[in-house]
Amino acid sequence: MSYHAYLSILVLGSLTGMVYGADAPVSFRTDIAPILQDSCLACHGAKKAEGGYRVDSYKELFKAGDSGESPIGANANDPSELVRRISCDDESERMPAESEPLSADQIAKFQKWIAEGAKFDGENPAQTLALVIPPPTYASPPKHYGHPVPITAVAFSPDGRTVISGGYHELNVWNVENGALVRRVPNVGQRVFAMSFSADGKTLGVGCGEPGKSGEVRLIDFATGEVKGVTARTSDVVLDIAFRPGTSELAVASADSSIRIVDMQTLKDVRTIASHADWVTSVAWSDDGKLLASSSRDKSAKVYDGTSGELISSYLGHGDIVRGVSILPENKQVVSIGDDSKLHRWNIADNKKVAEVGLGSDGSKIVRQGDNVLIPCVDARVQCVDLKSNKVAKEFKGHSDWVLSVTFQPGQNDPANELVASGSFDGEVRLWKVADASLVRSWSAKP
Structure with missing residues (x-):
């Protein structure tokens, strides 16, 4: 250790109380983990561990790298290689490498945390940093968008009077009658990929996240717009969610290749299904909740026992990325x-294809309603397939960009009032009549 580095540590140690607050204990969850994630994880994570050293969890943080030096001393008097590196004045040794050094306040936090015993204040020392760090309260979105955001999720409110679309760190609620913005619901993940209402219509589940960094499900009290809870936090975005009929469970599909079943009363994981080898793009329960289906970027679609999670069926007939699935x-x-x-139709019992419907375009998630399924397609159409004839029955045309999301609103016993809402890559929302696929109205979904 150089004299200047040693002196800087002594000075920082003496100033810790003044810089950070003598009476405020340093928290690994709220103070240390965010610094590690923002400044260190890129070079010292599970996939890339420079010098053989990882900081992606509290447990890994204490393991020596290739140098064999102890990263965190057993007590405050023992050498800590981590502190030496972040406070070193030699740029060839200082971490983070080829980047701005940590601030005096950040280094002081590490010093004080180690002096206090380098304690862990989370639930599981092996959890990744993204899961250890408390769920954030996101900053309010901009008053006006400079440009539209892709509409990767849309949903009708339970009363059918509004359409909800995903925005930037928010949900936007639009009036069905005139397309006017009714309200904005803030404090959700950067991008929204899925929305689903609970059976009582009071809670809106929102699958969201920041690609390559974080994912979660936020439970919104739809009447007030308040976040009631955050669950299913993971290291990559949540791509789909589905409430299990007749239960308090929610299936969550993530880009981390997992399916998690969460109890919505406790917000705890019931089970994790790790059957896919790549992103899980969608999940769907059977009408009675006994079976669960999933699709994946690993070119497969699968069916599981809804209670045990045991794999029942695996279909490999697509030979390409599978993006949507529904149990008939x-x-x-x-x-x-x-x-x-x-569109492939196949048997659960033997994984054999029984019918095939050419769409002329790649499709996204499937929305099933009775004997029909709605499929948003990248050729700017929404296609409706009649499952009785296995043919395309209707096409909803008019978008000028990829259609990424679609939702259906029943007509309250009057088919003439049935509506479809769709969202596209260029930020447009369109509202259609189901009966004749005619356009009701459209608008750019940006505040």
């Missing part, structure tokens, strides 16, 4: 779509 009534067949421009 009677729990005997599944329909799935993806990047091969076809």
Whole structure:
């Protein structure tokens, strides 16, 4: 250790109380982990560990790298290589490398944390930093967007009077009658990929996150717009969610390749299904909640026992990314779509395809309503497939960019009042009549 580095540590140690607050204990969750994630994780994570050293969890933080030096001393008097590196004045040794050094306040936090015993104040020392750090309260979105954001999720409110679209760190609620912005619901993840209402219509589940960094499900009290809870936090975005009929469970599909079943009363994981080898793009329960289906970027669609999570069926007929899936009534067949421009209909019992519908375009998630399924497609259409004839029955045309999301609103016993809402990559929301696929209205979904 150089004299200047040693002196800086002594000075920082003496100033810790003044810089950070003598009576405020340093928290690994709220003070140390965010610094590690923002400044150190890029070079010292599970996938890339420069010098053989990782900081992606509290447990890994204490393991020596290739140098063999102890990163964190057993007590405040023992050498700590981590502190030496972040406070070193030699740029060839100082961390983070080839970047701005940590501030005096940040280094002081590490000093004080180690002096206090380098304690862990989370639930599981092996959890990744993203899960250890408390859920953030996101800053309010800008008053006006400079440009539209892709509409990767849309949903009708339970009363059918409004359409909800995902924005930037918010949800935007629009009036069905005139397309006017009714209200904005802040404090959600950077991008919204899925929305689903609970059976009582009071809670809106929002699957969201920041690509490559974090994902979560936020539970919104729809009447007030308040966040009631945050669950299913993970290291990459949540791509789909589905409430299990008749239960308090929620299935969560993530880009970390997992499916998590969460109890919505306790916000705790019930089980994790790790059957896919790549992003899980969608999940869907059977109507009775006995079966769960999933699709994945690993080119497969699968079916599981809804209670145990045991794998029942695996379909590999697409030969390309599978993006949407739905279990048909009677729990005997599944329909799935993806990047091969076809709707596949296949048996759960033997994984055999029984029908195929050419779409002429790659499809995204599937929304099933009765004997029909709606499929948003990248050729700027929403296609409606009649499951009785296995043919395209209707096309909703008019978007000028990829259609990424679609939702259906029943007509309260009057088919003439049935509506479809769709969202596209260029930020447009369109509202259609189901009966004749005619356009009701459209608007750019940006405040």
